[in-house]
């Protein structure tokens with residue numbers, strides 16, 4: 001999937017999941033434009049970040065989210081009201097059937113948007129600094145650990161990040177956060193193998209084979225995946241650029 005400049009007008013057919021990719025460092029100058037779009041509680045949250053970079057990243061990521069969702073709903077971004085489920089997943093109010101999720105890592109933010117379809121997205125910067133073997137030993141299912149252990153050493157890091165992002169995208173789509181034990185469901189992770197949910201010990205809101213996982217190629221040094229309900233959807237990718245954001249209604 002390529003990330004193209006977004007068309008105007010923007011339409012989202014019910015059988016599509018749209019992925020937006022934003023390089024936050026290139027959009028930094030838009031912070032003063034985006035800040036007033038945030039609600040009071042979002043601005044208060046931004047001010048509670050200890051580090052400036054986290055403060056700025058939150059404003060950018062949340063401001064972009066508002067602009068994008070506003071475009072789909074044909075509403076001014078500042079009019080959107082978010083609610084949060086018990087584990088903190090932001091949602092639009094229950095009358096709005098637009099589903100979304102976002103993830104950020106380092107300077108990259110990704111957004112998934114779909115009509116009436118639970119979606120979850122995760123991006124991680126691939127970093128050698130992480131002690132991935134102990135993370136896998138702690139959080140991966142036995143089946144995933146066995147697959148990882150059998151990979152050639154030069155494929156293990158990619159395999160680990162495939163597993164991590166696919167697991168987290170699914171958890172984020174379900175919206176129950178880490179209340180669901182990570183080692184009690186398994187995804188495919190071998191490089192080159194399609195992303196799939198292999199088994200789950202707990203009851204999902206939908207049956208196992210109603211979920212689809214897909215990898216996203218979002219740039220050198222990152223791994224990313226999206227999870228969504230259903231088999232009947234396809235991905236479209238759009239790049240967030242300053243022009244899209246400046247066209248704010």
Ligand SMILES: CC(C)(COP(=O)(O)OP(=O)(O)OC[C@H]1O[C@@H](n2cnc3c(N)ncnc32)[C@H](O)[C@@H]1OP(=O)(O)O)[C@@H](O)C(=O)NCCC(=O)NCCS
Pocket residue numbers: 058061062087088089090101102103104105120121122123139140163164167168171172173175176177178182
């Ligand atoms: C939400 C969570 C699941 C992911 O967090 P993360 O990887 O740190 O962060 P991401 O950038 O991918 O996602 C954060 C965004 O997801 C959304 N989010 C928050 N809670 C969520 C939830 N329960 N479900 C779905 N989305 C959620 C928010 O929009 C949040 O962005 P914001 O804080 O700017 O509003 C978090 O609860 C967490 O604890 N993650 C760590 C999981 C872990 O150890 N994974 C190992 C996998 S093997």
